[in-house]
Amino acid sequence: MILLASGMQCTLFTGYQFSAGGIVKLPKFEMMMSKSEANNKPVLAADDVHIVTVYGRIYCLQLDRVNMSLNLYRFYRDAVVQQCTLPTYSSRIAVSAVDNIIMVHQIDAKVVILYDVSLDSYAPVSAPLPLLVRGLPSNSRQTAQTADSQSSSAYGGTIYGEGWNFLIPDLICDAENGLLWKLHLDLEAIAASSSDAPSILEFLQRRKSDPSTVKTLCLAIVRTIILERRPVTTVAKAMDAVLDSYSRLMKMGGASPGVRRTHEQNQQSGGQPVEASHVIPQEPSPAATSNHVNPDQASGVASRYMQSNSGVEHGIDRTLLSTSSDSDEITTISGATSEATSGYHTSDAVNKAQVVGEDSRPLSSGTSMQHWPHGGSLAISPAEMFQSVFALVEDEMMGDPAYLTAVIMEFLRSASKVGLKAPPNLYVMVATLLARSNRYAEIALFVSNKILEPTKELAMQLMELGRQHSPTRKLGMDMLRERGLHHDYVTALLQDGYYLEALRYARKYKVITVQPALFLEKAVAKNSAQNLAAVLSFFSEFTPSFRTTSDFGRYRHILSEMV
Template sequence: MQICSWISTKMAEDQSHYVELSGNPIRFEPISRQTNVFYDEVKRQVFAVRSGGAFGVVVKGTDEKTSTTFRMEDKGPVISIKFSADLRILAVQRSQRTVEFINFHSGSADTTEYSQTCKGKTTKINGFNWISGNEIIFITDHGLELYQVTAEKKTLRSLKTISIGINWFTFMNDSSLLLVSSSTLGNVLTPIHFKTGNVTKLPKFEVDLPVIPKPPKLCLLERDVTIAILYSVIYVVVLRHQPRGPSNQGAEIVLYQVQRESPAKKTDVLRLDMSGRFAVNVVDNLVVVHHQASKTSMVFDIGLAPSETDNNCNYHHPVLAPLPIKPVKLKVAGIPTQTGLEMREVGVDLYSPNWVVFQPNIVIDAKLGCLWHISLRLDALVPMIPDKCRLIDFLLLRRESKKVILYVLQTALVPGQHCNLATIAKIFNKLNEVYRTYLAERHAHHAEEASSPKSSQSAARVSSGTRVVIDQSDMYTHVLTPVAERKDSSHKFLVAVLVEYIRSLNQYQIPVQHFLYELVINTLVHHNCFYQLHQFLQYHVLSDSKPIACLLLSLESCYPPAYQLALDMLKRLTTANEEIIEVLLSKNQILAALRFLRSVGGAESASSRKFLEAALNAEDDMLFYTVFKFFEQRNLRMRGNPMFAPGEHCEKFVHKFEQKFGYESFVPVQ
């Protein structure tokens, strides 16, 4: 019930927003006449450069290791500034032809700079990016120049040059992919992949344009294109504005899947049904689109079934209706007091014209001096998707959704507002399909480890792709047991749900844990549904197992037939001979135990002492005589001698037999 209470509290807070900004933004000095602000998408650092660096450069990263301050000589306005991956070299572009480098030692800047000018007298540098510890790529209007930087010698060595006309570019470090725009219209895009020392040009492709201007001019702009990773696949994301007119259905986002051997192919279209200025983030494999005019955001999930499909292209509508980002307040310095500046909270202007978004989930307001991370409020969107099956499909694809899924499952079984059994069955199938995949992957991983432990990655993590796994223990602890404990629950409905869950597990060939069967049995017994219990066992709705048999034995006092049901179950198992004998002996059915022992051929290994003790305690001389003679004959067959071996510790019973029946009653020793 704790999960249910936690989610309910979160949902009660606010149900009109499902996108939010991080509570503690990275704060930096706002942009001004003296201060320029830059963001490095690779290292995820914000640079606040005062007066060209002469008055200091403040670098804010995601943690203290990537944050620093330093000064550098003012040699003119900074166009771009970025640290190498190890933070040992700073690259600064102040002109269209040259990039300067500054070495850092223990966080302090070297006083001597060195530089590299691009090749060609008329070539201009559009930008640059570090692609490894000491390799840097210059993107010029004439192509690409790859250099290796040697910090100790303060030199650069050219590794590779690629000639290609470039209008603009975008770079994604997570995939080591650079995308460059060529042609007059700008719609010919070439993906370029980097690997230490190597540059691989992937096949170029052409982006469809809604209208081609006359005369032709650059119409696919950098601001409308980005690279994203969705469900481990790289896509080029293109915002496509529709021409104005009565037939305008609004803008759309087109996804092109990047491929190594062939041109990127158009796979998905996200229909925005709006026009104006948009910005795109990627959060948890979702495309989050912000619309400035309406001040709302919408969410698309290409992992869900599309609205329609045409020519191998999937068309998607927003998962939810567009809603604004959750309002956020910022602490700012207020009125000076004797103890210092009094802090006050002010509301942030959401969807501000000053906002700039970066991939995957960054929003920067340079004028305000804040960097936020965009995130999704899964708890808030639960009531916004009334179709429980679609909701589960959506949540299974989210990384941190386990608590929310368990809450949805629990509420789906709440008395008075529960889903029908058909819907519950579909939900169970969706959960167990993922669960089965996870178990298969784990089995394959363990098999690989066993066959080649040295080559196996010890840190390899078993996963079910990107989907959350809800196993039987989760269901039992957080869903089924809490529902069973509710006083207003219908035991008939609960049993039906349990049977449906067991059916689904069997359908996906997942071994059912005994605690689920126990919950069924205990529920039936608690409500005196013994006939139904008998039927479930008779028709094998409840599978045979030792724990279930033991539970049935414990129910004999309230339901006498449970004893025979348990005994029959143990016999069917064929691996529970010892347990059957124990049960028979505990019921003083000693001769029945001997007959069973003989039928399964277990007399040779049986403990004669255990049987003789039980027979003696029964205070029936004829029974004791029969058991003693049974084991005498066994000893004779095994060893050619009727006497008990010293290790069997049967001296007490031999003495008792002699007392009761006389020495002459022993089988003569040959």
């Protein structure tokens, strides 16, 4: 894409997008510029205009130096619309795009502010974070093995130095030191710098660069807010964020066949996607081209809280700079140029394909669209929520079962809203927590209203809890009968001593899986020859092979002695 500026202040723009389908001319639009004085009209410089692609949409960011703000415009085929105005805290800024996140570098303050345009608000994702250098050239291997806190001092240059040139979307050319840096998001640091758990969960669920880290962080955040006993409304919003994401990805059905084939080919060929960034020495020596620095050794610790949102690692091979770190990702090379009368600024962009937005007639970025990764690799299922959250926090919250019960009820509400089934063990946990607080009436209410879905596991737990409360045991037995679990129902009747009723039920539903010896033992315990004779007669007719068993001879002998 190219933007041509005109006018006294270079604020009138005409744009052209070059794609495989031809050249698309954008409608003319005007950028907003504040006036410092009545007779002083500032001129927009080329360095103040930045073009980025996030979520498959093309945006333009324009720095207003007078107002210390950043105007965000979105390109459509028939219009260019200003979306919002973002504050800036530095007279010099740079813009990058990493994993669909707009990174605004406040160069004077030496911090980065992150924005996610898919969220409802345009507030920063987290607090401003510093840029952390990770990874150094191979000739600095020994120094590179120091901790992250010493990495910047080991780096010979200056963070945000004069020789840094920012290349869209996520590269930094360090001309003074002959290095090329690649930006990454430190998701742990971002999560640790925000106290708004629901918002940070929504943010993490949209990240695709490291699905395993995203899942681990999300589960840890949910566990933490429960253990900290945050307000139930806050926990409910967190549950909504997690389950909405899982439901959405399940409905989308995962990656497209083409992307899946690419992933399968990578696995069959044994090739591993390159995850490390790469630093290219200006004049590589033979040692530099043959040796690699382990990124974990270079940084000391793979990731740290509250340190940085961007990590830089290194490698050698120049051709790997355009290699995606996600095996399911499609990477293309395209260019983005913004030109004004005062000069021009060119950025070679390595644009990662993104998901198309929902707005009507958006202007395509011209890159191949990347589908969301399969839900099993990124999203958190209800079963994983039970195993990695509720099962782990139950023991630590023994003293406050009412709070945990309220949290689980919010989880069930959220799951029902998006049409997901909760794991059966979660219903068992709810019944146990209610019984622990002697809230048996609520158990009956939840069962009758199907808030607790009838399952075999729940029925067996209700029968166990019913040892202290007989109506609850009856709830469990009724649930077994309603679900057609005849064997378990007959066994439960025998345990309660109702062996004649169990016989009638077994005859009616042809339950042949219960051992006859169980019925015979109950009849002998009653010391009733008539009942024992009835049981022997029943099984002789109901199960003809019973006459050939040792139990038949033994209990017939007992019957003869009783008579």
